[in-house]
Structures are given as C-alpha cells and as structure tokens.
Amino acid sequence: MNHLPIMPVMIPLIAGALLFLIGGRGGGLDRVIGVTATVALLPVALLLLQVAGTGQVMVYYDGNWSAPFGIVLVVDRLSALMLCLNALLALASLLYAITGDDRLGPRFHLLFQMQLLGINGAFLTGDLFNLFVFFEILLIASYALQFHGGGKVRVRATLHLVVLNLIGSSVFLIGIGAIYAATGTLNLADLAVKVAAAGTGQAGLLKTGGILLLLVFALKAALVPLGFWLPPAYSVACAPVAALFAIMTKVGIYAILRLQGLVFGPEAGPAASLFTPWLLPLGLITVVVATFGILASNELRRLLAHLVVLSAGTLTLTLGLDSPSAVASALFYLLNSTLVGGGLFLLADLIARDRGDAGTSFVTSQTVSSPLLLGSLFFVGAIGVAGLPPLAGFPAKLYLLQTAFLHPAGNWVFSVVLISGLLVVVALSRAGSAIFWRTGKAQKPATGIASLQSAATASLLLGSAALMIGAGVTTGYTQATAVQLADHTGYVEAVMENRGVVVLPAGQGGS
Amino acid sequence: MSMLIDLLIVFFLLLGSSFALIGSIGLVRLPDIFARLHGPTKATTLGVGSILLGSILYFSSRQGLSLQEILALLFLFMTAPVSAQLLSRAALHRRCDSIARLPEMDDGAEKKSGNS
C-alpha cells in the first residue's frame, strides 16, 4: 500500500494534533515539531512531483471505499506542482517565523500546520464536499493566523476577512447542494461523467451551482469585485503569515482550474465551458483595479497586497484564454508570482524593522542600515514581480502574451497586461527610491536582521531566478500539466478504475 | 386486550395534547407574566407526560416493553421548575406588570449565593 499521496495532509495533521497536546508554552518544542513537519513536506512533495511527472495519476482511496462512494485523494501533475510550491513557501515562511514572529501570539505552530493541512488537502482532494471541508480548515486557520500578533488593524481586517468568507462558505454549500441535486454525486471524477451526461432539465441547477462555486473561488482568489478584503488583510498580517498567504489566492485559482478542467470543461453537456466566459472579464477588471490599487498604495505592504490581487487577476484572465498553452503559461506565472510575492512580504517586514517608525511607508526616513542586502533583495523582488528580465516573471509574461496573441480578445490582454506592467514598474520604482534612496541620516535599526530571516527571504526571491534558469524544464512540466488537464479522461479513469482499493479475501468482514 | 390498550393510548394522547393546548391557551389568556408561568409549567408538563404515557403504551404493546419515555418525563419534571423560577425571578427583577402586589426585592446588592 502506497501511502505517499496522503502524506501531505497526514504530516501537518499529526503535527497539528501533537501541538494541541504539547507546545504553546514556549520551550521550543513547538518549533521543533513545526519545522520538522514542514521540512518533511518537501521531500514528500518532490516524490509526488516525480511520480506525477511521469504522467501517472495517483489515487488514494480513503477508508478503502471505491470511488465515487468514498473520498479520494488524487495526485496529478497539477496537484503535485501545487504541493511542491506550498511546501517551499511554507518552509521559508516558517523559518522566517521562528526567529521570533511565532511568539507574537499563542499557538502559532499549531495554526500554521493546520493552514498547511487545509491548503494541501484542497490540492489533493478529488471530492467536492471534501474540498469544502479543506477550504474551511484553511480558512479557519487563516482567520486565526491573520489575527496572529493582535492589534487594532489586524482585528478589523480579520473581521472583514471572516465575515466575507463565511458568506462565501454558505454560497459554497448552496453550490454543492445544487450540483448534488442535479447529479447525485460528489466525486469530481464522477461529476465529470455525470455532468457530461446531464440533460437539459438539470441545466439550471448545474449552471447555477457551478457559477456559485466559481464565485466562491473568485472570492478566495480575491478577484474584483469580490476581493476588496485582501489588501487590508494581507497588508497588516504578520510577515510569515502574509508570505504564506501568497498561496491562498492561488488555492482559489487552483479550484477554478480543477473544476474548469474536470467538471465544467468543453464536453460538460449543458454546463459546457461554464467558467470560461466569466474568467477573462473578471481577470481583466481585477488587473485594472489592482493596478490602480498598486498606484494608490502609500506603503509597501499594501502595495504588495495589491500585487497579490494583480497576480490573481492575471492568472484568471489567462485561464480565460481557454487553451492548454494558456493553462501552461498560467501555471508558470503562478509559480513565480507566489514565490516572489511571499518573499516580498518577508522583505517588507525586514525593511519595516530596519526603518523603525517609518515602517514601509513611502516617506523620508532614517537610512536603511543594510542597504546592500535589503536593497538588492528589493531590486530582485521588484524585478521578479514586475515581470522584468532576467527573472522568471519575464518569460511568464511572454508566455502569457504569446498565448493571448491567438485569442480574439488578445489585444485587450496585450494592452492591459503591458500597461499594467509598466505602471507596476513605475510604482515599484517609486517605492524603491522612496525606501532606499530618499533617506535622512543613518540611525541604528530597531532590530537586527537574523541571518535565518534574510536567508528565508532571499530563498523565496531567488526562487524566481531558479525558475528562470530551469524555465525550460518547468514550462515543459506546466505544458504537460495543461495537456493532462485538457484531457480529463486520464484523471477520470484513474479514479473510477478503483485500482487502489484493496480487495479483501472472501468471507472477511469489514471494508 | 389490545383494544383496551388502544383506547388507553387514545385517551392519553388526546388528554396530553389537550393539556398542552390548555397550557398554551393559558400562556395567551392569563393576565400577567406570573400567572402565565403556571400554564406551561404545569399543563404543558402534564400534557407531554400524557403523550409520553401514550407512547409507552403504544410501543410496549407493539414492540415489547418500552419505558424510555419515563426518563423524558423525569427530566421534564426536574427542569421545568428551574425555568419557571428563573423566569419569575427575572420578571420580579424587571418589575413586570403584575396583578398581585410585587414583594420587595433587595436587588442591586449582591447576595451571597448558596453553598453550591
């Protein structure tokens, strides 16, 4: 029995449960557990990536119940990629956190593991309702993490975050109910079959259910006009939390992609290509509004939060281009924007510590005490996130634009992406010059920078450079992922064949 | 025999629902909150009790002895006075309209609680 596919949820689950029992009172044991579990995720994810990279779809049948009756975990190329990304981001964020931020509030490590549990579960599950459950896990953990460290601004941001997402959860359930009523199943692979075979009588339920799900995912992905909660929330979250949150919007994107590929694809009967007409406009509007938000930001963290929205919008419009190469380019873009976005949040924190009272706002302040380190990192991060060469944001943008070229709305995509790109460069250059160049006299920084912090930050930001170097391999992988998503028969067969179900010798009870 | 039991069941069910109704009528008709408290605590309790008896008879006559319902009755009798007393305390505290002259309450000063 190969238990590898369930390990990405088992590890944080067990670690989290242990952290209920021990830790919480300082002492460092919680750090040991947290770091160990997070480190362990990485080889697991890489192993899964290796297997998935061969094109094999791994299916894990929870409870040994065959699909579509039990809950399955499925690892295909897409899941494996997302798991890897999450493992990397989580490790860097956690290493940053253990230099002190984890002590700003109680039970950080528990919440962190639970956050990972929710995210990984969402990437793995092959069941619609189970997806809801993992969404709830990642949400409740994110609420608590958002609050981590306390303070007025965090309280308000958390309040907004919670209320909107609770509404979102209700909408999620309505969507599930409608889809269940129309198809009588919850397993995604089975849904793919049932939706394709649905009659016109079920069209209303299916379409409404599907669209409601799309909106829920759009809410998670912070797409306009659903995503206004994000900038105030992310910009005040504690740094390692904000860094980890860089992947949260991507969970929404992942869910859109998964359902678009599997359930509401072009062959989905009355609900064929259900998401597609919504994605491009949603993405374009989001990019435009996020760009304005970036320009309007008067401090770095808010700017970064808007950048997160921008990347979600860009991803969405790319998915709206509705082709395998669009998906491939979106995934490549996703990798880069997540790593760099996360790294920039950490960097912003380092900058804020260095600048004392000025924080990350664009005002004249004391000289940054480690301009070489922070300035270089900022430059690297800004390049990475703005899509300039020589980092991976650039080929990501190229890839996207090439895909858009063939699309009827390509001129819109070209204009919006390029103009927004320029304005981002302008805003980032203002930010950088304000923080690193417009300085008064030098003072001692409020807190020194731990080498672990800078290493964690740099590793994420340089992730973009690594992606650039390995861009050929990576885009090859994302291309294969896109092809795998476009033809979902492999997924459906792998799940419905139930080959992973252990068959009992005759006469034995149980399941 | 079974006819007799069925008659008893019918009797208890009708009696129970009637008392439940009477208790609720009392809730509507009686003039003040203190008087209204009598309806639910008594009539309704007995109403439920009768229906429970009917249920005991019904299931015992058809599916073998069933005395579970006694428990529900027991719990109801234990808890209904608690509700009633707390509500009347609240009504006293709030000086709700009452036909009877309200007794003096020495509220405000914290009383020492029982030795619980």
Add this chain to the structure above:
Amino acid sequence: MSRSFTFFPHPLLSALLVVLWLLLNNSIEPGQLILGGFFGIVVPLFTRRFWPQRLGVGRPLLVIKLAGRVVKDIVSANFSVALVVLGPTEAVKPGFVKVPLDVDSDFVTTLLATLVSLTPGTVSADIDMEKRVLLVHTLNSDDPEALIQEIKTRYEAPIKEIFLC
C-alpha cells in the same frame, strides 16, 4: 470533607444510573447490565467533585408515599389550572406568599421548590437561602397562611424525614 477514594461515592446515584441505563436501552440483557454497572461506577466517580457530600435516604418507604402524593397533586394541579385558564380570567386572584423554610440543605430546598412548582396553583418564584424564605406565586391568594401550612406539612415535613434533616 476529604474522604479516601472509593469506587462508590454515591451508591444511591450509582443504582439510579444503572436503572436509567436499562430504561434508556429498554433492556435487561446481561450485556446491558454490565454496561450499566460500568457507567454506574464511572459516572459518579467523574462527577464526585460536584457532589462532595453523600446523600442519605432515611426512610425509603416514605419516598414512595411522597411520590404518590406528588403525582396525585400534579394531576389535580393541572385540572385546576385548566379550569382557571379556560374560565373567566377575572376570577384569578394571584398573589405572592413568603414561605419560611426549616430545611437548609441546597438539595432539599431544591426538591421542595420543585414540588411546589409542580403542584396546585403554586410556582416557586424565588428562594432566599440566607433568610431561608421560599417566595411562592399562587393563583389563589385567599388564605396565604393556609398555603404556607399546606406546603410545610404536605411536602417539607416528609422531605425532612426522608433526608434526615
């Protein structure tokens, strides 16, 4: 008040719980008896912090007598309330009566107050443990003294006997 550990802090409660268990399961199979016995031991052990004092029942037969009386009173109470409810509401002459208490244990007072609430025309409206007064609301306040006497003789006295206080 500290006592050495015992498996049966409240034997009476244990017995009651076994009965409850059997009632719940509608069964007197040996398996259920064993389970009931198990819970009869475990649950009182778990809740013994809530019941540091052992309750003793002095006269078991009196319990049955009192119980019969209470059931009778409950039934009659309901009919009298029904008459009041369905009759002309102007006829109601409610009032508050303060009943001085002789008992002082919480449990016994509670029992008394419960009985008062379940029986004819009265609801226990408040208990003042310091002054040992039970405030009773009655639907018929013609003769408060008679009411006080009735409560004291009909309920308080047997309870005192039963619980030896």
Add this chain to the structure above:
Amino acid sequence: MLSVVISIAMVLLGIALLLNAWRLFRGPDATDRILALDTLYINSAALIILYGVDIGRADFFAAALLIALFGFVSTMALAKFLLRGDIIE
C-alpha cells in the same frame, strides 16, 4: 381510529404552537417571550413523540429526550442574562 386521533392530537399541538408563537411575537416583556419559547420547546418535544407514535417508530424519541433534558438550558440562559447579564460568572 388511532391515526385519526393522532391527527387530531397533532392539530391540537399545532394550535398550541401557534398560540406560543402569538405570545412570542407579542411579548410584551422579554420574560413573556422567553416563557413562550420555553413552552414552544416542550410542545415540540410532545410533537416529536406524537410523530414517533404516528409513524410507529421510536427513532425520534432521543430528540424528545434531549429537549426534555436540555430544553430549559436556553430558557435558563436567557433568564440569567436578564438577571445578571453575564451568564457564566
């Protein structure tokens, strides 16, 4: 006969529920409403038991048992709220 009687009993209980609701919406005081809610709980237990008899199954008894056991908790909490504000002191 039995089913007719059960139907009648249900109607009676239904009317009782409506009367409770009348007091509930009418008030006038919060205590009246809480009392009405308490009664509603108890009548609901009766309804559930009656329903069990109606369909000839004891599966719903546990729900009635829970109301009998815990129905007063809401009432008590609400009353305590009126009295003390803080219900866990």
Add this chain to the structure above:
Amino acid sequence: MLYLLVSIPFIGALLVYPATERLRLPPSLVAGLMALSALVLLLFIGFPVYSGAVLLSRAEWIPQIGLSFSFRLDGLGLLFAELILGIGVLVVLYARYYLTELEAGPRFYAFLLLFMGAMLGLVLSENLLLMMVFWELTSLASFLLIGFRRHTSEARQGARLALFVTGGGGFALLAAVLIMGQIVGSYELSDVLASGRLVADHHLYPLVLVLFLIGVGTKSAQFPFHFWLPHAMAAPTPVSAYLHSATMVKAGIFLLGRFFPVLAGSELWFYMVSGMGLSTLLLGAYLALFQHDLKGLLAYSTISHLGLITLLFGLGTPLGEIAAIFHVINHAVFKASLFMAAGIIDHESGTRDMRKLNGLFKYMPHTAALAMVAAAAMAGVPLLNGFLSKEMFFGETLVLKWLVEAQWHWLFPMAATVAGIFAVAYSLRFIHDVFFNGEPVNLPKTPHEPPRWMKVPVEVLVVLCIGVGVFPNFTVRPLLESAAAAVLQQPLPEFSLSIWHGFNTPLVMSLVAMGGGAILYSGRKWLFRAHDRIPFQISGKQWAESLVESIFQLGEMVDRLLDSRSLRRYSFFLLAIVVAAGAVSLWGESFPAAKALTPVTIPVVIGGLLLGAGSIATAVWHGKRLLAVIMLSIVGLMTALLFAYFSAPDLAMTQLLVEIASVILVLLAMYFLPQLTPPESSRIRLARDITLGVIAGIGVAILSYSMLVQPLDSISSYYLSQSKPGGGGTNVVNVILVDFRGFDTLGEVTVLGIAAVGIVAMIGGLKIWGPEKDWLGRSWAGDRHPVLLTTVSKLILPFALIVSAYLFLRGHNYPGGGFIAGLVTGVALTLQYIASGSDRARQRLPWDNLKLVGAGILIATGTGLGSWVFGFPFLTTTFAYVTLPIVGKFEIASAMLFDLGVYLAVVGTVLLILAGMGGLHQREENV
C-alpha cells in the same frame, strides 16, 4: 566563446558587487580588467566577421515560448560590441579618477559592468526574446546608474523618469517583437531576417512598426520621448559618457539597423522614421544652444545627433544606412570624449554652469585642447571624424528630391543645414563660453589640470577622432563595411570615404553651416533673450511627471471609489454579484421534469409559518438584540423539527444541541456588546438592502424549488446497501460520518479544534468590561448562582452523561454518535459553568480542554492510521461480532474508536469556546 564574452561583464559585476573591504583589489581595477579582457576576446573572435562571417551560438532555454540562449556576432553586433567594450574600458579608467573615494564603491562598478553586459547581450542576441531580456536589463541598469547619487532628488527623479520612459518603450517593443515572432513563427533573428516581406505585408505591420518605434524612440531619446535624457544627466559623468554617448541611447539606433531588412522599405517607415529623426534633429540642435549646463548642452546635442542618425535610417537608402552607421561610430567617439571633458571641468571647477565657467583655457590648457578638438568634430569641422559622416548625411538628404514629392524636396537639405548651423553654434559655445570669454565667476574651486590618467581616455578618443577624420579608409572602413552589410543584408553599394569629394552641394551645405553657426553664436545674447521670451516652454519632463503624478492620483481615486474599506460595501458587492450570477445562470432554464410532489401536511404548514415568521422577525427586530436572539431560537427549533419531520433524527438532535450551545455563546457575547443596535441606515440604504435580500430570497427559492422537483438518482443507494455489510452499522448517516466519509469528519473536527485555538488566542489579552447596569438602566439582580439552578444542574450532570454514553454507543446503529454525544456532554458541562460559575466549574473539571481536543484528533487520526499496519488505506475500518459468556454477542467496530476521538474533540471544543468566553468576566474582577 560568445557565451563567455557576454558573461564576462556579468561575472565581473557579481565579483565586484558584494565586495566591500574584503576584496583586496580595488573594484575599479577588477572592472577595468574585466572590460579589457572582454574587449580583447571580442577582437580575437570577431576577426572573421570583417570578412563577412556570422558567428552563431545556440542553446535551448525555454522552447515553449521560443526563448533560446542564442548569440550572433555579425558586423553590426561587432561594431556595437567594440564601442561598448572599448569605450567601456576608457570609462572605467576615467571613473577611477572621477569618482570620490566615498562614491567609487564597488556598487558603481558593479552597476556599470551590469550595464555593459546587458548592452553586450543586446547587440549580440540572436534570439529576439533574449534580446528583449537584455534590452530591459539595460533600462534597469541605467536606472541604477542614473540614480546612483541617490541623495539628490534630481538623481532619483531622473532615474525614475528614465525608467518610466524607457521601460514603457520596452513594453511597446516587447509587444512588437512578440507580434513579429508570431507572424514569422520564430524568434530567431536568422529566421526573422530570412522571412523577407512577411512582416511588412502582414496586416499588423503598422501596429508592429508603431510599437517598435516607440521602443526605439524612447531608448534613443527621439522626439517626443527625448525629454528624459537631459534629466539623466544627474548621473555621474562617467555614466553619461558611457550611456548617453556610446551605448544606451544607441540601443534604439541599433534596433533600427537590426530590423531594417524586416521593417524598412515602406512609405510608412519612411514617413515615421525620418519624420521622427528630423524633428529630433532640429529640436535637439535648437535646444542645445540654450543650455547653460555643460552636460545639458551635450545631452541635447546627443538628442540632435541621434535624430540625425534616425533620419538617415528613415531615408531607407543604402548609402544612408552606411552614413548612419558611420555617424554612430563618430558620435560615440567625440561625444564620449566631450562628456569626459565636461566631467573634468566639473570635477576641477565644481560647476557645470557655463555662465560661471569662463576662460578655463589658461587653467587647464591640455584639457581645453582636447575638448576643443572633440567639439570641432561635433561641429563637423573637416579633418575630424564628424565632418565625414555629416557630409554623407548632407549628401543623402539631397538624394531625396527624387524620392519625395517635388514641392517638398527642399525640406530635408534645408533642415539638415539649419541643424548644422545650430550644431556649429553650440559647439562654438562649448569652446568659447567655457575656455575663453573672460574670467571665471565664483567658481567653488580653483580649476587646474586633472590627474594625468584621467585625461588618457579623452586623449585616446580625440586621437580616434582625428585618425578617423584623416584616414577613414584605413581606420574605419572594414568595420563600417561589415556592419553595413549586416544591416542591409545585401551587397553594399559603392561608397567613398574621403575628405575631399570635390566642390559639391554637401560641401556648400557644410560651409553654410560653419558660417551660419559662427554668425548665430555671435548673435547669442539677442538669441538667448528671444528664447527666454517664448511664453511657454514645453517641458517634457514636467509633462511626464505630471502624467505619472496623475496616474498615481487616478489610482488613488479609483482605489478610494471602489475599495471603500467598508465591510458593508464588500458584503454588498459579494452578495450582489452572487445574486446576479445566480440569476443569469437560472434565467431561461426550464424546471426539470417534475416528479410527484409531496402533499402538504398541517405540521409542516404550522412549523413553516413559525420558521418564516421567526426569520422575518429576526431581521425586523435586529436592533433589539435580545429579542432578535429569541426570534432566531424559534427558527433553530423549527429547523430541528423540520429535520425530524423529514426523516433526519441525527440532524434534528445535532441542530437542537448546537442551537442551545449557540444561544449560550451569543448571550455570553451580548453581555459585553451594546444591547441595542442604533438605527443606522438611511432609508435608501435600507431599501437597497431589503431589495437585495428579497431578490436573493426569490433566487434561492427558485433554485430550491427546481432542486426539490428534480428526480434524483444518487450514489446514496450504495451507502444504504453497504452500510451494514461494509460498514457494520445500520445508521447510515453515522456510517457515512465515521466510515464512508470519515475523512470529512476528521476535517470537521479539526475545524472545530482550530476554531477553539483561535478563540483562545483572541480571548488572551482581551480587555473588555461588561456593563454595570442593564440596558434599561437597572442594576443587575443579586444572587449569581440561584440554588435551584445549581442543584438541578448538578443533578442533571450524571444523567446527561449517561444519556451521552447511550447516544454514543448506539450511534452506529441508531440515531446518535460521537458528535451528538459530544455535544450532550459539552452542553451538560457548560451548564455547570453557568450554574456554579467559572471558577468552581473549572476546579471540578480540571483538565486542559485544548489537550482534550488534541487527544480527540489524535485518536481519530490514529484509528485511521491503524489501518496502515494491515496494508489498508487511511481510515479503513473494520468490525467484528464478538460473543462473550453472559454478555452475549456484540459488535466491536474500529469506527467506534474514531467516533470516540470525535467525541473528545467536540467536548473539548465546546468547553473551550463556551467556558473560555465565560471566563472573560472573571478577568475583569481580577484586574
């Protein structure tokens, strides 16, 4: 070899950048050596190029997007690479002496090398996308270099302006390149060059050309994008000498040459490119004359010369291209030397203001001599390199009369001559105004000759000016030929490089320019006054800055307009779009073929009435909070009844218990919250919210109805049939919860646990005080723990625990289970908190609830993991029927252990939440 060549400067940059004091060798030396070795390498490997060879190196990089790591060394690339590296070496040498100790940090050389590498990569790229990589890198590196003196606002603004303009142009160019690549089907330059008229005949050609020219124009400071260049003069002079004479500003020119075979040859090209060049030529020449800043003069002169080159490319004639390339070389040489000379003057005198700088000749004669020669080259004086290319330029403008319509043919020679006049005039000013013209005024320093080695680079360049000017065929012809061949991609026409071509029209034009320039300069005082009187001076910089500023302001405006930071708005957006999207999806869909409807019954009608009325009452009375909670309780109770009625006993029980727990919860909170919600809404808002609510309600009702009449064939039949044989239980809901979908349940328990942890975290450090009096102003009643309540609660506890155990044990087969049992226990224990108070209850329930939750989750997880031992997937359950003496036959199911975990976690969570909140008040009294 090409890879090595391109990577040398980058390696140098990486070497130098982190070096502070650790590096023994001075950064300047490393930088110089790196540049020099690259130059030597280039000359070595570039030798075959003179004879027409094209060196190519290819390596795959990102095949999916057509980005390959390919380099190409042809004549054009060689020419530019030589300029980049040659002048680069000189600039490093110069900078070594120019920069102060403080400034000349490793950072400067690193940026310079970075820029050098980027430029080199740009001119050597074979792959268009790779070229774009380097193109953008030059913008970034120049941003860093221009902003090098970061403490001055001029430097910061200049840098950002340059980045804005050139970056914007870069994106336009990127679009052009992408479209070109898509049209051709390859991003390899060889393929693009070989594609002939494919691009030019494509319907997107005008768009490509416009975008391309925006890229070119911004980088090479062509009108109307020229304005950033003068502000880039805030850079240290070595940077200006490098970027703004020989390299960066020539990048656009380089592209014109690179894509000449692909894009040129159309009327559009002619009009746009030559128009842009012409206007830039004139504007730059004119404005150069009026600059008082020495570097400003040079900057505008650069603009003018770049315009000249662009114009030549625009003409589209083969000889024009040759002239253009020739002038690229010449301009690079004399302008670099002039910038260096200006830097020396600035360095030694402390100012660049020509109104202060006078008569420097006697202070620094050597430098003055060098500068004068270079300036003469700029003016186009014979025997110097500028003269040759300018003559060719004049000649080419004359050719045009056959090309353009007759009545306009005079425009080009005319404009060329005028520009020439101005060029002579500003060159004269550079010489006369600085080195002669009386005595210096208020100089910060007393000027003198610079260090010996600082002049060497200038000397080298001036020697080149003269060498090329006198012996063009010997010095520059091979390079020029190979470069021109690379541009034209066809055999070169005959052309002659000599000082004397006879007395022809170009010569006349040169003479007119000389004479006119001298006259113009002599009338400068009058001219300056006239220039100052021009009412509004269009400042490109101000225009661009106000553009950027208004973009920022627009951003703020839009952001404020949309993102109100108001939850009400966010919620409204969210709900409105959900409703709208739902309506769109439902619209026009027919209801499914209806199955037989269920007949209406009286209990449902009555329950429904109460439920609906309760909902509406909650909304209506939400301001009176206690009332609203009571109304909500009706809804909860009726929902439980509804579950019971429609055959869901487990749900009914869960709903009842959760309802009770929720009421306690909300009452706990209400003590601290205001008891009344102030009337808050305007009528319009109220109407709007009601409308949205009603529409949402209608939508959901329609959706519900279409769902309810939908005949359903679900997977549930499997659960019904497998529950007993496969899951060992007859209560299918419970078997689903602990077995079929136990994974969900585990997740759900986890959610509860996390919520509890989050709540504990939020309660910690919360400072909040309950009111002294109730909302009607009455003080609270006495007697915290009424004896009746306390006693009954304690009495109930064992009973409740028994009931809990009962529900737990039977849950697999009858309604009940871990959840419900956990909730029963939780509520029973919470009751103790209410009845006896936090302190006493905590004494009696002394365990750590957080640990209880953890234990629960661990037990549930551990049960699931247990199946691994037997080679089954996670959460595989098993059960067996065991027969014992006395007890008889009973079932043992591992799912029960799982359910026990659920039970413990639920108990722990309920207590954590309710008792934790109950503890809040305690804290107040302890304070």
Add this chain to the structure above:
Amino acid sequence: MELILALLIGITTASAVFLLLRGHTFPIVLGLWLLGYAVNIFLFVSGGLTEGSAPLVEQGLEILPDPLPQALVLTAIVIGFGMSAFLIVLALRALGDLGDDGVDGGEK
C-alpha cells in the same frame, strides 16, 4: 410541500441577506446564523423529501431518505458552529480593541 420549503428557504435567505448588510457586528452574526439555517435546509433537501422515515437500514423501513445530504448537513452544522463561535469572539475582540461594534470603524 416542495413549494413551502422553497419559500421557507427563500424567506430565511432574504432575512439573512438583509442582516448581513448591517453595519454592526451583532446583526451580521445573526445574519450568518440565519443564513446557516437557510443553507443547511437547502443542502438537506437536495436529496429530496422523505417523510416519516429515518436513514436506518435493516430495521423494517420501506422508504429510506437520502442519507448523504444528512451527513453533509451534519458536518456543515458543526463547522458552522465553530465558525460562528470564532466570529462572535472576534466581534468581542473588535469591541475591546476598537471600542465599538461597528464593522467599519468610526470614520464611516
């Protein structure tokens, strides 16, 4: 019957949506709570309506309800409880830290 349930779900949703758009934490809590009921009932009836039965097999019941939505709703109820509890405590925290229970602060 189907129509009645559809109407109930609609009415509850409408009331909930109205409450969600209020400007104070408490009505929003109520709104989410109410929305929870609507959603739970909605999800519950997605498996159709079955009267007078229970999801119990091998106990002589002829028509069985769809057990799956019941299990889902049970999960949803419990999750909803945890979420509501979190929100309520958060509302308290906001009250304590920010000084009022408005959701958008004093400036609006």
